[in-house]
Amino acid sequence: MAIPALPTDIILVIFKYISVKDLMKLRQTCKEFLEITQLRSVWHELLQSEVLQRNIPIPRLAxxxxxxxxxxxxxxxxxxALRLRRNWIAPSPAPVRSSTFKTVNDPQSQVVAVVFLPGRGHRWLMSLTLTTADGHRTYTLQCWDLANSSACIARRALTVFRGFRINTDAVHAGIVALRSSIGIEIVEIDFLATDPDAAFVTLQVLEDVPESLLVFSTSTLLTKFDDTRRLHIRTTEHPEFSVELQNPSYIVQKECLDAIVCEKYAVVARTATLEFYSLSSFRTGTGARVIEPIAVHTWQWRLDSVSLAYQPSWDATPHGLEPPINILVRYASLFPWPVNALHHYVLPCDESYVARETIGANNRPYLTEPVVIRTFASPIRLFARWDMVLGAYGTALWIDSHTEDYFDHAVEGQRLAGTLFTVVEPGVEVVPLNDQGVSAAASMVYQVREDDGWIRIAVDEGEGKIAVGTSAAEITILEYI
Structure with missing residues (x-):
C-alpha cells in the first residue's frame, strides 16, 4: 500500500470520526497507519470521547x-472500559468470576450490610453480620480483601451497636464511623495488620453523642436521635458544636431515609419530604443552633425507601453548577409491604445559581421539585426481602420478587435486576406521577435465585463488581471484567 498522501495531523483529525473497532482494523493495513495509531494522542483523544465524555468508568486504573x-x-x-460497559448493560450480564465466602460460621447469622470501600484501588468490602443466639444479638463488623481470596483483614465484634458509616470521600478511604456502647467511634483500618482483631484502630471517640449514624462525609457527621428522629450535623474537628436540621412544619420530625452532605449544603430525604439545607452558618460556627430548610418538596405518598446519588457527568460543574441528583424511590402502602414499583426522579440543578455567593433561599444549587423520569415494575411478595442501591455511574440495582419469567408462579424466588440512568439534560418537564404509570422494565437482570436468601446488595461500577449478602451469612462477589 502506498504511503498516505495526507499529513499526519489531518489523518489524526479523520481518526476522530472512526470507531475504535474500525481503527483497530485500519492499523493492520500498513506500517504507516500502525505507527500513527500507536501515538499517545490517538488513545488519549479516544479515551476522552468514547469513555470519559460518556460517563463510562475505567476499571483497573488503581x-x-x-x-x-x-x-x-x-x-x-x-x-x-468498553468491555466492562458492554457486559454491564447487557440484558443478562455474564460474570467473568464469581466467588462466595462465609462471614461467620454460625447457623443463626445473616449478613445485614455490605458496602465497598471507596478509593485504595477498590479492592476492599465492608460487611456487617448479625448473630442471634438465646435472645442475644452480636454484630460482627469485617473488612475483606477481595484481591486476596476475600481474606478478612479487619474484624470487630459488638454487643451494643447502632450502625456504621464509611467515609464517602475516597481521600479518607478506610475511615469508618461506628456507634458502639461508648459513643461514636472514628476508626481507621490498618491494612498492614497481621491480626484482623487488632486492625480497627480507634482514632477518636465522641462520648457525648448518643445518636445513630446516617452520613459520614470527609469530617462531617449527620446523626439522628432514634426516638425523636431529630437530625444533627457536626464535624469530627469540633464534635461539641452541633446544629439541628429541623423542618418547622412538623412537631415530631419525619424519619430520614437518606441524605447527601457536602461542604455547602445538605439534601435530606425523609419519608414525607425532600429538604434542602444551606450549611453556610454551620461551617462558620455562627447563627442559631437550628437550621431550617430553604426549600422543601412534599412527596405524593409516604416513602418506604429512597437512595440518593449525584448524577454522573464528565464535566460535572459547568458554569459552577452542581451535578443533578438521581433519586430512586419506593413508596409505602397502607399494608405491611411496599408498593410494587420503583420511581426514578432527578433533582435538577438551578441554572441561576451563583457558586461564589452564599447559598440561600434566593440562591439555590437545585430546583425545589424533583422530576419523574421513569417508573419501573418491581413487585415484592408479602414479607419478602428486598434491597436497592444507586451507583456512582448511574446504575440502579435492586432485589425484588419479579421471577415469573423464570420460576412461573413460585411462592419464593428473587431477582437481582437493574438499569442504567442516563444523564438528564436541564429543562426537563415535570411529569405528574399519577399521569405516568409504569413506563419501563429492568434493562439488566444479573442473577435470579429460587429462594429468598438475598438480603443486601452493594455495587462498585468503577471495577464492575456486585456484592450480595445472604441470610446464611454468606457474601457472593460477582465480577464483570
Whole structure:
C-alpha cells in the first residue's frame, strides 16, 4: 500500500470520526497507519470521547493519573472500559468470576450490610453480620480483601451497636464511623495488620453523642436521635458544636431515609419530604443552633425507601453548577409491604445559581421539585426481602420478587435486576406521577435465585463488581471484567 498522501495531523483529525473497532482494523493495513495509531494522542483523544465524555468508568486504573500513562496503557484502559460497559448493560450480564465466602460460621447469622470501600484501588468490602443466639444479638463488623481470596483483614465484634458509616470521600478511604456502647467511634483500618482483631484502630471517640449514624462525609457527621428522629450535623474537628436540621412544619420530625452532605449544603430525604439545607452558618460556627430548610418538596405518598446519588457527568460543574441528583424511590402502602414499583426522579440543578455567593433561599444549587423520569415494575411478595442501591455511574440495582419469567408462579424466588440512568439534560418537564404509570422494565437482570436468601446488595461500577449478602451469612462477589 502506498504511503498516505495526507499529513499526519489531518489523518489524526479523520481518526476522530472512526470507531475504535474500525481503527483497530485500519492499523493492520500498513506500517504507516500502525505507527500513527500507536501515538499517545490517538488513545488519549479516544479515551476522552468514547469513555470519559460518556460517563463510562475505567476499571483497573488503581488511582493512576491518566496523564502519566503511556500510549499502550491508555489503549488498555479504553479496551477495559468498553468491555466492562458492554457486559454491564447487557440484558443478562455474564460474570467473568464469581466467588462466595462465609462471614461467620454460625447457623443463626445473616449478613445485614455490605458496602465497598471507596478509593485504595477498590479492592476492599465492608460487611456487617448479625448473630442471634438465646435472645442475644452480636454484630460482627469485617473488612475483606477481595484481591486476596476475600481474606478478612479487619474484624470487630459488638454487643451494643447502632450502625456504621464509611467515609464517602475516597481521600479518607478506610475511615469508618461506628456507634458502639461508648459513643461514636472514628476508626481507621490498618491494612498492614497481621491480626484482623487488632486492625480497627480507634482514632477518636465522641462520648457525648448518643445518636445513630446516617452520613459520614470527609469530617462531617449527620446523626439522628432514634426516638425523636431529630437530625444533627457536626464535624469530627469540633464534635461539641452541633446544629439541628429541623423542618418547622412538623412537631415530631419525619424519619430520614437518606441524605447527601457536602461542604455547602445538605439534601435530606425523609419519608414525607425532600429538604434542602444551606450549611453556610454551620461551617462558620455562627447563627442559631437550628437550621431550617430553604426549600422543601412534599412527596405524593409516604416513602418506604429512597437512595440518593449525584448524577454522573464528565464535566460535572459547568458554569459552577452542581451535578443533578438521581433519586430512586419506593413508596409505602397502607399494608405491611411496599408498593410494587420503583420511581426514578432527578433533582435538577438551578441554572441561576451563583457558586461564589452564599447559598440561600434566593440562591439555590437545585430546583425545589424533583422530576419523574421513569417508573419501573418491581413487585415484592408479602414479607419478602428486598434491597436497592444507586451507583456512582448511574446504575440502579435492586432485589425484588419479579421471577415469573423464570420460576412461573413460585411462592419464593428473587431477582437481582437493574438499569442504567442516563444523564438528564436541564429543562426537563415535570411529569405528574399519577399521569405516568409504569413506563419501563429492568434493562439488566444479573442473577435470579429460587429462594429468598438475598438480603443486601452493594455495587462498585468503577471495577464492575456486585456484592450480595445472604441470610446464611454468606457474601457472593460477582465480577464483570
Amino acid at each position: 488511582g493512576r493519573d491518566l496523564e502519566t500513562l503511556t500510549s499502550k496503557q491508555l489503549e488498555s484502559c479504553l479496551a477495559d
